[in-house]
Amino acid sequence: MFNYSIIIPTYNHLEDCLKPCINSILKYTDFSNLDIQLIIVSNGSTDGTDDYLDELYQNYKSFLSVIKIDNPIGFPKAINEGLKYAFGKYVILLNNDTELISQFKNKWINTLYRPFVKNSNLGITGCHSLTCPITNEEFILFFCCMIKKEVFDQIGNLNESFSPGYGEDIDFCIRAKNAGFDILNVNSNIHIPKGQNYVIGDFPLNHKGEVTVHELSNWEEIKQKNNELLKKFHGIKNKKGISLKKLMEEKKIVKENTIITQLNSKEVTVGISTKDRYYTTLPLTIQSIINQTVPPRKILIFDDSEDQINLEQVGLFNNLFSVLKSKYIDYEVITGEKKGQIFNHQNCLELAKTEYIWRLDDDNSPEPNVLESLLNEIEKDEKIGAIGSLILDSQLPNNTIPSFASSKIEDIFFGINIQWFIHKDLKIKEVDHLYSSFLYRKKAGFPIGYCLDLSKIGFREETIFTYEMKRNNWKLLVNPNIITWHFRESEGGVRNLDNNLRQKDEALFYQKLTNEWKITPRYLKTFLLYNGIGDHFMFKMILPKIVKKYSNNHKLVIGCCHPKVFSDIEEIELTSIDDLINVYGNSYLEKSCIYTWCKKNNWNDSLLNAMKQFYLGE
């Protein structure tokens, strides 16, 4: 029984590619145990490849299969042909322009295989990965990769729509990930040698690249067509249609496969996405930046307004910009693509040349010490990816944080963010996600990018962006000592566009949370008992049923007048009536009053049954 099946499609390039490739495989792979199968799929070669393969087969027929196809069929189809003869539990796809380099026998296979032992969810390993600019998904490049056979069984073979080749690896990896498989780049110390256009690392293999399909006269058309297919199959997730090659040129690949851009400054770029707030909150936001005790280096204003005006020609902005100039703060007003603030923040992420980016909403006004405090804190620890202040609503009473507020991602549906409240203790807190405006390291945000799948209102976009940082082992902090004011402004902005879009975004977020991040969300169920001890004991009679109904996926919180009644119930958290009213408003008192409910419904049965109906729907 074969454990591994190596499939190599080949089309011409016998001398410069296939022979060195096969020779290196024979040299550095141990076929003596007969657990490794080699399958070569020759398609349309006219340079003597088939004769070479005939001779090879005579020498190695115990483990070699040769498939000959008259016409060139391209990479995906050739691989799929090879798969018909692949009997290994693991399939290795290898380009003919690869060459194994000096190593102990089988090191390359073992390196690809070893992670499968540790992670049963792993579907694909490879020696190079990139983030696709079309789909914004990480993928393994298929010039050398190992794929668990189960993956093919579950999601099918390579998509032949991508023939003759380009993008089939992206498509396959996304499908595999959607089916719950993990992918992993096993290579370490990856870098691009100076003056070269290829990537090397610790994996013992050279990849020439840019032969075969790249030689086709319509190569650019093929790429274009396949990019369109990726968009069609997996959504448009990137903004400018940057080619992979361009992305490679722009990005520098460093240790642990983290892709970063060059940074010119340790300072801060402020990114503001704005829409139709020229004469309301935007000037206040700019003024608040001017007033910072530590100024940023640059402000990027992305303007998505319906009727755009040249801000330089507006007296108010002219004054503000003059002050910016006098304080040596660069600014740039960029016409937005009107695709929503996610695209604007993504553009900011790419354009900023500073180490830090301060993402600021156009209805936010940070107090003068905010940037200084955020910078002070983030510079204390290299592992801090982002840090936010409190975000307090200017028109609401500034209440203290309720005991049941949570910054855990699983509690996101509580709808209560710890940044919205005054904290009783002023300790800096580590959180799972941040809200609204925050300072972040470009190198923490850049490999992730914003979730461009969301609609133009971008509901949950900052949650996704920051939690992905957390998943990449960056710390996220909230500093409750500093305040950014949120001005309520009904005109403009992006969030009030369309409730349907909000629901769509929420559905996408839920999928991400549960399927991709494997988080089981908790919900919040609160009970307010503003009545006597007797009523409390009556409520306590139905509490076991409430616990049974909700405790599986809810946090149960009771705010009441006599908490001692419930002090022996472990499954609930007790809070004060004030905490609940602070969160839900005064009307919550009336809404949660069982007597008001009885009166309204002319209830004529026992109060205990009323409680069962009111609290349990029985």
Add this chain to the structure above:
Amino acid sequence: MKKIIISPYSNKLQNKENPKNYPFWNDIIKQLKKMNYFIIQVGMDNEDRLRNIDIFEKNLDFNTTLKELLNQCFCWFSVDNFFHHFATYYNKPGIVIFTVSDPKLFGHSQNINLHNGEENFRKEQYGLWSKSEYNEKAFINSKKVIEEFCKHFHNSNKF
């Protein structure tokens, strides 16, 4: 001696007697003493002591001492205050003396819920107590209470 708990008062209202407070406790206690029961009044600091009781236990912790006392007692009497809900939660039956509240709404079936006729019930059962007046005639007399006690507890093997 078998113990009987009496929780005689409902919450104090401002400037008026609570319409739930039973006026004939002394008669009941007299009868219970004749039957040789040990009477324990439970309540708060600001409540009056009933005559001829054996002990007045004030401010007991309902999670510990009051619960223990409840477990030890043979029967309990209360007005429509917290006590009958508390005792019901712990499945201990007793006698509740209602006046203007409807036991169908506010009582529990495991208890003996007594009243002096539905005509005495207040119209707005869910209304504020400050709007209800005290009416001594609205209460069931002590003789009937004792009769019910004897029937369901003293002469019964049920409990």
